[in-house]
């Protein structure tokens with residue numbers, strides 16, 4: 001498997017996930033400043049010309065949530081996804097889609113200060129998105145209950161980005177405790193080191 005990535009980007013989500021699986025992979029740096037994402041050879045891998053993207057033999061997959069779902073299914077022995085038919089499978093898929101559909105919208109709202117009526121915006125509003133996550137994480141240690149899953153990789157990485165990196169959200173005890181749980185995992189530390197080393 002080859003991960004196309006760049007440091008300090010949304011690639012961190014997939015780096016963390018790959019480290020959770022323990023599977024071997026190669027990292028290919030995409031030099032965003034030099035415009036490498038716009039080269040035809042990278043366009044063939046991700047037509048959106050953004051990182052991250054994963055190549056696995058003849059398979060290519062882009063969009064962080066999709067890559068994480070792909071890896072969770074490819075490596076069931078890692079125990080990061082409830083099996084098809086399990087009651088928690090529905091919520092698992094919900095949180096994987098929630099990142100792209102709702103968290104990304106909320107971040108864009110904050111960055112651009114754009115105002116959209118809540119009933120028009122699919123994500124509702126910045127406040128609603130993070131209040132919902134806070135509500136869920138107030139009653140269970142992880143999104144699916146007692147067990148860490150790939151959904152926590154994605155949403156945990158999003159919360160890390162929003163709270164720690166970009167300071168878009170005021171500190172909240174529920175998120176601080178959740179991030180501490182998620183980030184105490186060795187796979188997170190390995191991914192964070194790769195991210196800061198930049199190679």
Ligand SMILES: N[C@@H](CCC(=O)N[C@@H](CS)C(=O)NCC(=O)O)C(=O)O
Nearest residue numbers: 009010032037049050051052063064
């Ligand atoms: N929807 C994509 C977003 C990916 C994305 O926005 N990547 C940014 C880095 S954080 C990027 O590659 N930007 C380079 C560019 O747009 O030229 C995902 O979830 O993976």
